[in-house]
Every structure is written in C-alpha cells, then in structure tokens.
Amino acid sequence: MDTPTPGQPVRGSQTGRPIMALLDLLGRRWSLRVLWELHQTPANFRELQSRCEGVSPSVLNTRLGELRDAQLLENGERGYQLSRLGIELVEQFLPLTLWADNWAAQLPPWSEN
Structure with missing residues (x-):
C-alpha cells in the first residue's frame, strides 16, 4: 500500500x-x-518495537517508511525521531x-486493561 499523498486518491x-x-x-x-x-523520545527500531508492544516487525517497518515518506519522522543520531513537521x-x-x-x-468508569 502506498503512502497517502495529498492530491492522490x-x-x-x-x-x-x-x-x-x-x-x-x-x-x-x-x-x-x-x-x-x-x-x-527518539528510539531505534528495537526500542520502538518494544515500546509499541504487540506490533510486528514488518508492520512497524512499513509504518516507519510511510511516516518517513510523509516527512513526519527522520533518522537521527539516536534512531528515529520526529521531524519538524x-x-x-x-x-x-x-x-x-x-x-x-x-x-x-465524564463517562462511566473504565479500565485501561
């Protein structure tokens, strides 16, 4: 699946x-x-995968590529980090x-589990 881009369906x-x-x-x-x-905080791939518990390596890799293509993140000295955008x-x-x-x-009590 391609990265969503303004001007494209x-x-x-x-x-x-x-x-x-x-x-x-x-x-x-x-x-x-x-x-x-x-x-x-910035993170390398393994750290980010750990922090996003449950994400598969292939899905994380795809999302990182899409977010990079969209110029929302970049590679820095400490790994992946948000870009200015x-x-x-x-x-x-x-x-x-x-x-x-x-x-x-304001809603009835809920649990984060």
Whole structure:
C-alpha cells in the first residue's frame, strides 16, 4: 500500500484532499502510536518495537517508511525521531488529548486493561 499523498486518491476521498490524506495515514494501524512514542523520545527500531508492544516487525517497518515518506519522522543520531513537521503535528494533538481526558472523566468508569 502506498503512502497517502495529498492530491492522490485516498481512503474516503477520490480528490486526495490534504486532510483526507493525513487522516488515511494516521488511521493506519500503529501510525499514531509510533508518532506518540517518538514524541516522548527518539528510539531505534528495537526500542520502538518494544515500546509499541504487540506490533510486528514488518508492520512497524512499513509504518516507519510511510511516516518517513510523509516527512513526519527522520533518522537521527539516536534512531528515529520526529521531524519538524512531525513535532508540529503532535503539538496539534495535545489539545485533543486534554479534551479526551475530560471526555473520559465524564463517562462511566473504565479500565485501561
């Protein structure tokens, strides 16, 4: 499967609007988790796989390639790290994280298990 690209047909949009391309990319299994983990600290492949418990090496490798192609991450001295664009994207999610925490607090109790 190719990396979703603005201007090209993607899931949910034949026109490939930029927001639809982004949502297609982020909606792929493990994409958001990889970005979130790298937001915490850079990591090499094995460390990132360990932090994303349950991801297979082939899926992780595919996601890393797609996120690199999308210019959201890059290879650095300490392994994979968010690019400038990746940092900006994760920063846009921080208010949504606060909203989600507030939302969760208003729902019946739940378990993280």
